[in-house]
Amino acid sequence: MTDLAGPVDEAARALLGALVVRDTASGRRVARIVETEAYGGPEDRASHARFGRTTRNAVMYGPAGRAYVYLVYGLHHCLNVVCGPEGEASAVLIRAVAPLDGVAQMRFRRGRSGGADWRLGAGPARACQALDIDRTLDGIHLLRDARLWLAQPAGHAALLADTEHVVTGPRIGVDYAGPDWATRPWRFGIAAHPSLSRPFPADP
DNA sequence: ATAGGGATTCTC
DNA sequence: AGAATCCCTATT
Numbered sequence: 001m002t003d004l005a006g007p008v009d010e011a012a013r014a015l016l017g018a019l020v021v022r023d024t025a026s027g028r029r030v031a032r033i034v035e036t037e038a039y040g041g042p043e044d045r046a047s048h049a050r051f052g053r054t055t056r057n058a059v060m061y062g063p064a065g066r067a068y069v070y071l072v073y074g075l076h077h078c079l080n081v082v083c084g085p086e087g088e089a090s091a092v093l094i095r096a097v098a099p100l101d102g103v104a105q106m107r108f109r110r111g112r113s114g115g116a117d118w119r120l121g122a123g124p125a126r127a128c129q130a131l132d133i134d135r136t137l138d139g140i141h142l143l144r145d146a147r148l149w150l151a152q153p154a155g156h157a158a159l160l161a162d163t164e165h166v167v168t169g170p171r172i173g174v175d176y177a178g179p180d181w182a183t184r185p186w187r188f189g190i191a192a193h194p195s196l197s198r199p200f201p202a203d204p
Numbered sequence: 205a206t207a208g209g210g211a212t213t214c215t216c
Numbered sequence: 217a218g219a220a221t222c223c224c225t226a227t228t
Contacts, residue, residue: 051213051214054212055212056211056212056213070211070212071209071210072211073208073209074208074209074210075208075209075210
């Protein structure tokens, strides 16, 4: 698996193209990570760690490779991959995934508006909805747990195809963090991918 | 445009 | 203690 212990922005870039596998009683779902955002420690005014260690964000301070799952706006879940060395807070938010397998189950959980399969995981909360992720998975080992784990596409040395390249932009929804942190280009995506949550500035 | 919804953190 | 805030989505 990709090295997650280094700088969080590098980890966020490196996770693009990796697979998320979710096993439940109703079967297996697989999706490919196509968009991420890096979040740092207390110095990062956009991060959940900006107020230091709390009961909610404690897992961010743990070893790399754990899941940090939280509830946002009272109704949506977001999945993060904890990064960096143990004792330092950082995590990569999974902002969008492209469904690969188990799509029928993802569709079943959707609202009645329907939509193309590509959009089922387009957005941090939709990714969790598609993969049936909630806070019961907070803190699990994403390389060992039987319910949810990260994997590489079989038979691919590189996570990205030759035709794919990475675009960057400012993180979404973090204006409160002040200009320095709000504009930092810590959002990463596979350029022009149909499952992106929304366009990148450089990728119109 | 805005309702929807609840935990978390801040401010007395 | 009460109030404000929040890495969003679906619907109007």
